[in-house]
Amino acid sequence: MPPVIGLDFGTTNSAIALAESGKEATLASFGDGLNTTTSFRSILYFPPKDRTSTIKAETKAGPDAINSYLDADTKGRLVLSVKSYLGSRLFTSTQINGRYYTLENLIAIILRRLRTTVIEQSGVDANSVVLGRPVRFAGAETEADETLALNRLRTAANLAGFSEVTFELEPVAAAYQYETQLDHDELVLIGDFGGGTSDFTLAQLGPGRKRTGGNPVVGTSGVAIAGDTFDSRIMMNLVAPKLGLGSHYVSLGKELPVPVWLYSQLSSWHRTFLLKDPKTMAVLREVKTQASEPDKVKALIQIISENLGYALYRAVESTKVELTAKEDAGFVFAHGAVNIEDTLERWRFESWIQEDIQNIATCVKTLFSQHNVNYADIGSVFLTGGSSFVPYVRRFFAKTFGSHKLRGGEELTTVAKGLALRALENA
Numbered sequence: 001m002p003p004v005i006g007l008d009f010g011t012t013n014s015a016i017a018l019a020e021s022g023k024e025a026t027l028a029s030f031g032d033g034l035n036t037t038t039s040f041r042s043i044l045y046f047p048p049k050d051r052t053s054t055i056k057a058e059t060k061a062g063p064d065a066i067n068s069y070l071d072a073d074t075k076g077r078l079v080l081s082v083k084s085y086l087g088s089r090l091f092t093s094t095q096i097n098g099r100y101y102t103l104e105n106l107i108a109i110i111l112r113r114l115r116t117t118v119i120e121q122s123g124v125d126a127n128s129v130v131l132g133r134p135v136r137f138a139g140a141e142t143e144a145d146e147t148l149a150l151n152r153l154r155t156a157a158n159l160a161g162f163s164e165v166t167f168e169l170e171p172v173a174a175a176y177q178y179e180t181q182l183d184h185d186e187l188v189l190i191g192d193f194g195g196g197t198s199d200f201t202l203a204q205l206g207p208g209r210k211r212t213g214g215n216p217v218v219g220t221s222g223v224a225i226a227g228d229t230f231d232s233r234i235m236m237n238l239v240a241p242k243l244g245l246g247s248h249y250v251s252l253g254k255e256l257p258v259p260v261w262l263y264s265q266l267s268s269w270h271r272t273f274l275l276k277d278p279k280t281m282a283v284l285r286e287v288k289t290q291a292s293e294p295d296k297v298k299a300l301i302q303i304i305s306e307n308l309g310y311a312l313y314r315a316v317e318s319t320k321v322e323l324t325a326k327e328d329a330g331f332v333f334a335h336g337a338v339n340i341e342d343t344l345e346r347w348r349f350e351s352w353i354q355e356d357i358q359n360i361a362t363c364v365k366t367l368f369s370q371h372n373v374n375y376a377d378i379g380s381v382f383l384t385g386g387s388s389f390v391p392y393v394r395r396f397f398a399k400t401f402g403s404h405k406l407r408g409g410e411e412l413t414t415v416a417k418g419l420a421l422r423a424l425e426n427a
């Protein structure tokens, strides 16, 4: 039987894995400058239109997108965290370089790159795939929104060339991969903390389950709070005030606060690229001419008009990541005339994400009470996904279950491997 495919389309990182009977799941790898990587940033880059040339610049995805953007003197459009739109009816399409792209079109570009890479590297035909999905999609408020998100994701996968798509919940996939490490049967809590969502599953795993091939899932839950939310707390509390949030401007003789929505848009990475529309830019220019602190608003305009949203995201993310290893971290953003520097202490960051951690904790507690499971029944807690590194997240699980029960590893690729293993059980 040829190898089967699992694809984890993540808000921040994606990965694609192959599984064959009796072997460990393996990952496709992608060129990144002189290096290779198995985790593919879920990013698109549209180079600026060259009006002197009739040749259309190629749209880039993943590491190529980042590198092309960083190399460009005049920056084109980067599109980040596009998965976060799946559950939202507000986004249907966007115009880039004079062409309309539906959400499905944008996602398909990423999925197609993953698919062609796996075909090149393994020779499989890649017609069918087990595709991951969060328990709850970001932006989905109703069951109808969840269905919309799933249908959009299926359409994107079809457009990318996968004619047969089976979905599996991301934390359930993580359970299948974690199970390969278990030498005894136990009840496990899996927590997958990504960029867009935090997802949980209670699963009965181990050699016994594997032998029977039975369904390991006791229950699942999820919440759209994860790494992007933590970034947005840093944006709103540390960065936005330096770009004019909290200051005022005068309109028709009245003093008004600079609109908060400009900053909340800026702090959602998937929405930053929408700020550049002509109406928003007109609002910003009007605010700047009448602002109490025009230089701050000018810096905001510069970030938007020069497409520096990604650079800002990187600065915020690297401060957050540094706070995982250290008690305090620097924040530096220096591009053109915009120069912002500050330090952030971990305790201050933790005070900004306290409510988010509480909401994540509630999601876990509800899962246990819904299925009548006690914390003491849990043999181990497997934490995966990039945001599982955040100390405050780990602390909650260590306190609740005991630090000796915490397991982790392969944070960015566990889900993809587990999806491939799931595909193997389906085959």
Ligand SMILES: Nc1ncnc2c1ncn2[C@@H]1O[C@H](COP(=O)(O)OP(=O)(O)OP(=O)(O)O)[C@@H](O)[C@H]1O
Pocket: 009, 010, 011, 012, 013, 014, 083, 170, 193, 194, 195, 196, 197, 198, 226, 227, 228, 317, 320, 321, 322, 324, 384, 385, 386, 387, 388, 389, 390, 411, 412
């Ligand atoms: N050392 C670290 N400390 C804190 N956060 C980190 C660290 N490393 C990665 N992250 C965060 O992890 C997130 C990405 O994790 P991951 O790749 O698991 O998400 P994803 O699978 O793309 O998202 P989702 O599963 O929600 O769709 C980002 O928000 C990133 O900033």
Ligand SMILES: [Mg+2]
Pocket: 008, 010, 011, 170, 192, 193, 194, 195, 385, 415
């Ligand atoms: Mg993920």
